[in-house]
Amino acid sequence: MFEGFEVIPAVDVQEGAVVQLVGGERGSETAYGDPVEAAERWVAAGARTLHLVDLDGAFEGERENARAIERIVEAVDVPVQLGGGIRTATDARSLLDSGVERVILGTAAVENPDLVDEISETHPERVLVSLDASDGEVVVAGWTESTGLNPAEAAVEYAERGAGGILFTDVDVEGRLEGVEAERVRRITEAVSIPVVASGGVGTIDDIRTLRGAGADAVVVGSALYEGRFTLADARAALDE
Numbered sequence: 001m002f003e004g005f006e007v008i009p010a011v012d013v014q015e016g017a018v019v020q021l022v023g024g025e026r027g028s029e030t031a032y033g034d035p036v037e038a039a040e041r042w043v044a045a046g047a048r049t050l051h052l053v054d055l056d057g058a059f060e061g062e063r064e065n066a067r068a069i070e071r072i073v074e075a076v077d078v079p080v081q082l083g084g085g086i087r088t089a090t091d092a093r094s095l096l097d098s099g100v101e102r103v104i105l106g107t108a109a110v111e112n113p114d115l116v117d118e119i120s121e122t123h124p125e126r127v128l129v130s131l132d133a134s135d136g137e138v139v140v141a142g143w144t145e146s147t148g149l150n151p152a153e154a155a156v157e158y159a160e161r162g163a164g165g166i167l168f169t170d171v172d173v174e175g176r177l178e179g180v181e182a183e184r185v186r187r188i189t190e191a192v193s194i195p196v197v198a199s200g201g202v203g204t205i206d207d208i209r210t211l212r213g214a215g216a217d218a219v220v221v222g223s224a225l226y227e228g229r230f231t232l233a234d235a236r237a238a239l240d241e
Contacts, residue, residue, distance in 0.1 A: 001102075002195060002217050005216075005217060006048055006218040007219055007221055007235045008047065008051045008219065008221065009045075009047050009050060009220075009221060010225075011035055011039050011050055013056075013068050016065060016068055017033065017034070018031065018226075019032065020032065020175055020223045020226055021175050028175070032226045035065075035068045035069075035071070036075050045232040046232055048079075050079075050081070051080075051081055051220045052069055052072060052082045052084075053084045054066070056084070063085035070098075080101055081100070081101060081104055082102070082104060083104025083106060086104070086105060086108060088115075089115060092105070092115075096126055102127070102164065102165075103119070104128045104129075105130060106130035106131075106132060107140040109130070109158065110138060110147055113161060116129060116158055120161070120162030120164075121162075124162065124164070125164030125165075127163050129165075130167040131149075131155060131166055132168075133151045134171040136151075137150070137151075138151055151187070152187045155188050156191050156192060159194050163194060164195070165194050166188060166194065167196075168184075168185060168188045168196060168197070168198055168199065169199040169200045170184055170185070170198075170200035171200065173201030175200075175223050177201075177202075177223055177224055179204075179207055180201040180202060180207045182211065182214040183214070185214040185215070186215055189215030190215065196217055197218045197219070198211045198214070198219045202221045202224050205234065205238045208221070208238075209238070209239070
């Protein structure tokens with residue numbers, strides 16, 4: 001999935017604009033302009049992968065920003081992973097066949113785990129299961145509903161079902177720029193042998209180093225990049241040291 005450890009810029013889209021939420025809460029967003037311009041800027045800065053989320057889709061269950069996402073896929077020449085509002089195997093396969101490298105399944109995978117098997121049969125290793133956690137439990141529906149699932153135990157199940165990787169988002173620190181909780185990530189990376197992408201809390205390059213040390217294969221970074229805490233080039237250079 002990844003040739004080496006990657007820093008992946010987030011392009012989260014809400015009502016047609018790039019935004020970053022704090023703790024996943026609607027109304028907490030800061031807007032950062034046009035999604036295509038943001039995507040092209042990150043690719044020009046050296047991104048090898050882009051992380052796209054249709055936030056309206058995540059909350060409402062329908063892909064409200066489908067056209068904006070399509071424009072990004074058409075505009076960039078790097079792999080993109082897409083989540084938010086993907087609910088059926090038909091939807092996932094259509095996206096994978098149209099240029100999306102990986103689909104991210106969160107709510108749909110929790111509600112129907114067989115969906116991971118179904119998509120993986122025709123598109124092996126191209127499902128990234130999103131396990132977003134708050135207070136130690138997986139949360140769904142745009143991080144608004146607790147499931148009672150243990151993230152590490154759930155990761156093992158999805159790995160067995162053919163998931164190509166796990167996206168672990170620590171909702172408790174997401175968007176706050178106040179640091180990461182490495183042990184929460186380590187529990188996931190030690191539980192499975194498939195790639196783990198960490199997300200949430202990154203405010204410094206040291207936070208990225210910490211997540212790599214916890215076993216993550218990649219880290220998604222949003223607010224820290226948009227707020228200029230560091231550049232993508234700086235992060236990549238520091239990791240190469």
